[in-house]
Amino acid sequence: MQIGIIGYPYSGKTTLFQTISQIHIDLSSTNKKDANQAIVKVPDERLDKLTDIFNPKKKVNATIDFVDFAGFQNVEHKGGIFNTQFLTKAKTMDAIVHVVRGFQDDSIPHILENINLERDIQNLEDEFILADLAFVETRLEKLSKDLMKQKSKDEAEKEIAEMNRWKDNLENNTPLRNLTFDENNLKFLKNYQPLSAKPLLIALNLAEQDVKNKEEILKNISAKFKTDAIDIVLFFAKIELELSQLEAEEKELFMQDYGLEGSPLGRLIQSAYNLLGLQSFFTVGEDETRSWTIKKGMTAQESAGVIHTDFYNKFIRAEVVSYEDFIREGSMAKCKEKGLFRLEGKEYIVHDGDILNIRHS
């Protein structure tokens, strides 16, 4: 899974990226054009506990790819401020984190001069819509030429209908993530990856002095922007980067002082899992304990396929114990005794925290 971090220059994107990746980046570096990229382990206390119990050779966390985009400039191109390079890369992301600047610092001016959370959130949404509209218009031109050439007429007509539906909505400032998609038009969504359809995480980078009224800010912004496909999270880029580099005990003290809980990474991942409808299952053994990310509603066979395509093709049964049962009983043997160790077929819907062992031919 890939998550892209975008936003205006000097909003705190790279500071957030450093906090979650623990990669040091020289912020004064002039090379701001390239995107930074890191594969980040998804923290999961349940996996840590399983690892303590099984004492395997290695522990493997599920991972997420974070991409820290260079800040976009307010330079207009056809269809908005994003250039082709940005659009091409942004479209491959599964979700977008929009870092919105809430801190005032006169030595680092905001490119729009003052601080205004709502304006910045709305501006990005407008730019997504403009970019998608430009795409749809180009696509419609191409399709009408195909029609004249009598090339795959049926297909072209179907797509024209769908592109016009997108166009009408975009022209009314409705992002594509608000539309419903059926089996037939889902393929256009998958192929074209329009930006206004992407799950969006609005990450408000607040100032130190906002710590005390952070709940109120969150409530206000949520009331205006939160939907099923948009979530709002808070972070304090500067403090939380410093905190992330402290030893556990010291960190705990400072966090209490600031009234902060968890980490920016934890907040982002929880929110991303919710938005994208994701959950985890585990595999355990002497060699490794491992967490895996799947979509909610996936079957045992589909989940086996995430481990290995062979496991999907040669699936026989899944041995299943829930994490809670296992921890409470303390061993697989006890779980078997109590009938908590189950054999499930390929249609079984995997639950968050299931410990799976796939039997295959």
Ligand SMILES: Nc1nc2c(ncn2[C@@H]2O[C@H](COP(=O)(O)OP(=O)(O)O)[C@@H](O)[C@H]2O)c(=O)[nH]1
């Ligand atoms: N005072 C203050 N400065 C910050 C905060 N977050 C980021 N900065 C500073 O703002 C500058 C730009 O941050 P950076 O993360 O590089 O922003 P980017 O351009 O969005 O990647 C750096 O000098 C940061 O140290 C913050 O919460 N408070």
Ligand SMILES: [Mg+2]
């Ligand atoms: Mg940056």
